[in-house]
Amino acid sequence: MVTRRNFLGAGAAAIAVPLLPRRAFAATPARFNLALLNASGQNTAFAYVTGFDNGRPVFVRADGSAYYPPSPSAPVTPLGADCAIPLGANGSTVRVSVPRMYGARIYLCIGSRLDFYVNPGPAVVHPSFLNTSDSNFNKNWTFAEFTFNEYELFSNISYVDFVAAPLGLSLRSLSGRVETIPGLPAASLDPICYSLQQQATQEGSAWNSLIQRGPDGRNLRAMSAHYQASRFQDYLTGYIDACWNKYRNTTLTVDTQSGFGVLTARVGGDNLLRFNNGEAFAKPSTADVLSCDSGPFxxxxxxxxxxxxxxxxxxxxxxxxxxxxxxxxxxxxxxxFYRNAQTNHYARLVHERLPDNRGYAFPYDDVTASGGPDFSGAARSGDPDTLTVTLRALR
Known part of the structure; x- marks a missing residue:
């Protein structure tokens, strides 16, 4: 089964669990229809579809053709083709035929085009929200993710990096099944930023450092906390310490929800959370928890x-x-979830505004009880027909 954690590939998201045995079913169609609905309130918006095909970076152009950027002689060389997909006026829908590809993103930008570059390899240089000198930094852009292979189309809305202009997803299968991920409502960014500021003021903490503003001083995006981990230092230390102390005398049970079954653990005299299969975990730091991929993780x-x-x-x-x-x-x-005074307030605030509580606010936000509700905001189909991505207003 594909999850966000294993479909993106190395460098884009962490691989977490072994793939489950795939059911036997017919191969997916060679292409699916991507419908891009401009509900941004603006008449100028563009989309870009880029991912990998057999290890090569590829872009899908507006006519459905593929562009494989060649390896340039120098780093940060401008993309050698116009791969922008104009969305048309507010309220209109543009459709693009998309071939199989993986580790893919659908970028959407309101008001202007995005700039893509290529490094030798070739390796595509994606828009950056961390590099203030990037030509895309002050633009109003966002993205959804997908992988489309012979088994299924997997797509999701992700807030693991940031919240910006909201998106919605709806996936219709050839069999007629429709799965909808509403995503954040329009104009969600400003309330989230306001709450981050309030949390920071209340605690004297760093939650307001997640807010990025444009040249006009207005909110442009809110980053996930792990990008400012150094500002949070020991924010979760008290909670982590309490957990480690509890499991010195109480058995922790973890269902791996896989062939490894149910495991138990206790914290020993060496301060390691040691499982009955021999795996041991040192006590994580706040940064380890927020990133989900450092230290013992x-x-x-x-x-x-x-x-x-x-x-x-x-x-x-x-x-x-x-x-x-x-x-x-x-x-x-x-x-x-998120009821402790010190918690991942970024994830809390994102989920509080999601109408169905579904959306990745940290890398392992798809973890749920067996048979429990999905929190991840992912849609999948083995016989995909049309994936509709709705671009909503930033404010």
Missing amino acids: SLGGASDVRKAIIPRLAAALNRTTLLDNPNQPNGEVASR
């Missing part, structure tokens, strides 16, 4: 069973449910 050299444990521990710590629930993740209930 690093996937480098991790065994497959460790890759199954990490998401469940990291999710419980981001949601601050590990202290109260020793049966992870099967005892998890969304109403108890």
Whole structure:
């Protein structure tokens, strides 16, 4: 099964658990229809579809043709073709035929085109929200993600990097099934930024450092907390310490929801959370929890069973449910997420505004109880017909 954590590929998202055995079913169509609905309130908007095809970066142009950028002789060479897909006036829909590709993104930008560059390799230089000298930094852009292979089309809305102009997804299958991910409502950014500022003022903390503003001083996007991890220092230390102290005398049970079954753990005299299969976890830092991929949560050299444990521990710590629930993740209930005073308030604020509570606000936001509700905001189909992406107003 594809998840956001394994479809993007190395460097774009962490691989968390082994792929489950695939069911036997007919191959997907060679192409799916991408419908781009401009509901931004603006008459100028552009989309870009880019990903990988057999290891090569590829763009899909407005006519459905593929452009494979050649390897340039120098870094940061402008993309050698116009791959912008004009969305048309507000309220209009543009359709593009998309071939199989993986680790793909659908970028959307309101008011202007995006600039893409290529490094030797070739390797595409994507728009950056971290590099203030990037020509795209002050533009109003956002993205959705997908992978389309012979087994299925997997797509999701992600807030793992930032919140900006909201998107919605709707995936219709050839069989007639429709799966809709509403995403954040229009004009969600300003309320989220206001709440981040209020949280920072209330605590004297760094949540307001996540807010990025444009040249006009207005909110442009809100970053995920792990991009400012150094500003949070020991923000979650008290909570993490309390968890480690609890599990010195209480058994933690983790259902890997895989062939590795249910494991148990306790914190020993060496201060390691040691599982009954031999895997051991040092106490993570705040930065480790927010990133989900450093310290004891690093996937480098991790065994497959460790890759199954990490998401469940990291999710419980981001949601601050590990202290109260020793049966992870099967005892998890969304109403108890983010209730600790110190928690991942970025994720809390995103989920509070999602009409169905579905959307990736941290890398392991797809962790849920067996048979429980989906929190990830992903849609998938083995017989995809049309994926509709709706671009909503920033404010």
